[in-house]
Amino acid sequence: MPELRKDPVTGRWVIISTDRSKRPSDFRIERPAVIGVELCPFCAGREDMTPPEVLAFRNHGGAPNSPGWDLRVVPNKFPALHVEGNLDREGEGLFDRMNGIGAHEVVIETPDHGKTWATMSEPEVERVLWAFRERILDLKRDVRFRYILVFKNHGAAAGATLEHTHSQLIALPIVPDFVREEVEGAKHHFSAKERCVFCDIIRQEVAAGRRIIHENADIVALAPYAPRFPFETWLLPRSHAARFEDAPRNVYESLARMLKSVLQRMNRTLECPSYNLVIHSSPFSEQATDFYHWHVEVMPKLTRTAGFEWGTGFYINPTAPEEAAQVLRNAKL
Amino acid sequence: MPELRKDPVTGRWVIISTDRSKRPSDFRIERPAVIGVELCPFCAGREDMTPPEVLAFRNHGGAPNSPGWDLRVVPNKFPALHVEGNLDREGEGLFDRMNGIGAHEVVIETPDHGKTWATMSEPEVERVLWAFRERILDLKRDVRFRYILVFKNHGAAAGATLEHTHSQLIALPIVPDFVREEVEGAKHHFSAKERCVFCDIIRQEVAAGRRIIHENADIVALAPYAPRFPFETWLLPRSHAARFEDAPRNVYESLARMLKSVLQRMNRTLECPSYNLVIHSSPFSEQATDFYHWHVEVMPKLTRTAGFEWGTGFYINPTAPEEAAQVLRNAKL
Numbered sequence: 001m002p003e004l005r006k007d008p009v010t011g012r013w014v015i016i017s018t019d020r021s022k023r024p025s026d027f028r029i030e031r032p033a034v035i036g037v038e039l040c041p042f043c044a045g046r047e048d049m050t051p052p053e054v055l056a057f058r059n060h061g062g063a064p065n066s067p068g069w070d071l072r073v074v075p076n077k078f079p080a081l082h083v084e085g086n087l088d089r090e091g092e093g094l095f096d097r098m099n100g101i102g103a104h105e106v107v108i109e110t111p112d113h114g115k116t117w118a119t120m121s122e123p124e125v126e127r128v129l130w131a132f133r134e135r136i137l138d139l140k141r142d143v144r145f146r147y148i149l150v151f152k153n154h155g156a157a158a159g160a161t162l163e164h165t166h167s168q169l170i171a172l173p174i175v176p177d178f179v180r181e182e183v184e185g186a187k188h189h190f191s192a193k194e195r196c197v198f199c200d201i202i203r204q205e206v207a208a209g210r211r212i213i214h215e216n217a218d219i220v221a222l223a224p225y226a227p228r229f230p231f232e233t234w235l236l237p238r239s240h241a242a243r244f245e246d247a248p249r250n251v252y253e254s255l256a257r258m259l260k261s262v263l264q265r266m267n268r269t270l271e272c273p274s275y276n277l278v279i280h281s282s283p284f285s286e287q288a289t290d291f292y293h294w295h296v297e298v299m300p301k302l303t304r305t306a307g308f309e310w311g312t313g314f315y316i317n318p319t320a321p322e323e324a325a326q327v328l329r330n331a332k333l
Numbered sequence: 334m335p336e337l338r339k340d341p342v343t344g345r346w347v348i349i350s351t352d353r354s355k356r357p358s359d360f361r362i363e364r365p366a367v368i369g370v371e372l373c374p375f376c377a378g379r380e381d382m383t384p385p386e387v388l389a390f391r392n393h394g395g396a397p398n399s400p401g402w403d404l405r406v407v408p409n410k411f412p413a414l415h416v417e418g419n420l421d422r423e424g425e426g427l428f429d430r431m432n433g434i435g436a437h438e439v440v441i442e443t444p445d446h447g448k449t450w451a452t453m454s455e456p457e458v459e460r461v462l463w464a465f466r467e468r469i470l471d472l473k474r475d476v477r478f479r480y481i482l483v484f485k486n487h488g489a490a491a492g493a494t495l496e497h498t499h500s501q502l503i504a505l506p507i508v509p510d511f512v513r514e515e516v517e518g519a520k521h522h523f524s525a526k527e528r529c530v531f532c533d534i535i536r537q538e539v540a541a542g543r544r545i546i547h548e549n550a551d552i553v554a555l556a557p558y559a560p561r562f563p564f565e566t567w568l569l570p571r572s573h574a575a576r577f578e579d580a581p582r583n584v585y586e587s588l589a590r591m592l593k594s595v596l597q598r599m600n601r602t603l604e605c606p607s608y609n610l611v612i613h614s615s616p617f618s619e620q621a622t623d624f625y626h627w628h629v630e631v632m633p634k635l636t637r638t639a640g641f642e643w644g645t646g647f648y649i650n651p652t653a654p655e656e657a658a659q660v661l662r663n664a665k666l
Contacts, residue, residue: 005558006559012559014649015650016559016560016653094530149647178647186342200427201342204427225427226338227349276645312482314482316350317349
């Protein structure tokens, strides 16, 4: 059974997922092989290589777990957390732990092995967002969960070991550190000013324009003022809203269009980088409606400087966001 | 001029080091070439390839910036921060910035290209610690600085681009996020219990034994209860002390012995991993004497899972610290 453990100094929770554990000799390979099309468990016709689907979009019919699907969501075959059991919260002197209860699902975004968000059609990308929403609404009904992490690793350098485009959901019984930090920062700003800090950022950035990458009816894509990574990009809904899953249809349409546009721009100017993408949304348990503002963060993996930042927790970014925004803004699509 | 910028949501400071900036086309190479012995600027006889030394240990004499040294400290040729100038703190609407004033130095730990901390003698490793102390005491006199980050990247996977063993110091006009978090956590524990949380951890862990890797007279090496990374290892002084640079001679001796022992154990069991090492010490400006406890953190780079953690800020560790401690404890030296 995986465990959730809390660091007694910083309060940071981590998952100790011993089910996936490796013997020391297994650690020698720093870069695991990427699974290509020959052995791909996500291609159409290989449905028996994944656990049974928990959701599928089938515009042209077809039985569950058989070909004909447009999108499938399946439990992760090697989950970081287990869905069955009790949390059994307990202390051991200074230390706090609970069982690693949670859900870990994979969204197989298309049956086509060769597609990416940059080459999929806008409705295909939008379909992925609707799948996220549907799974979040379902998982939220489980009262053991406090947060659902929606993320996508694209490319080997971003940690993806399967080539076939996919994203992941992890439902957690705790609120992860980085969300807590953002929620607390936003709460602090709101209590001082009675305004959402993200709304303030959007207003100031749209007026200034220097760090804006692209705008459409509902979404603003910008390079944040203090980015950790070169070409880090945030996609924010113009209208204040705390939760991704509560967005209206037009916002998903606009977000899909913007995601495709931003990733195409990165592909043009940065030569198809690996990237990590994550949706930041309000924890369920928080009364954060007034002050938190959901958004998407995209972090291309361009440099090998990660080592330093990993060790020190401190970020040195060699590219000014004004420069990154200009490059992406002017990309020829 | 590099800049320090603060994220308006989380309060996290980052360095935008545009001097080191690259054009987008320069980002295509994810793994820069490692500089080996042929072109090594850190080998004896190549002193003219580095900026002039700010400190050198020469047991056998020799003029500054000429061969004969045992250890040299030089300014980083490509510094992330500049030492000359004023901070010029300023706001721009929501945003806060200051000039990237700071020092960035490199400790060339031995003239011998082939050595590492695992193969250097104990007095050679101890000499590096004395060099850290001497540089910290000198840099602390500059009232613009609030924190000095001492760290070591070993191996290409940890971000080192020079093979020749070396470590780095960065003096900063702000306290980095990860230190602030630890200091605040430790302060919170102290105000609740009137005890140092690190002292509490040492007592509980030494009594339990399961996560202890090795102990000597002054230092305890352990796998932390909630490690972010497989085989993450902390080295803590048994006696409470907030600052690395105030340690007595015997503690440096013991720490050198323990560092060598821990790295030898990792080399045996993990096949000479790349690693990041960082010294966590109290910020100068903090009255943290009672509650903060300096220590060393070693993070071997064993997995490619970094992508996920980078994107989400959330850590999944496939190796339980009890297992890691057992493997390292039983390593044959």
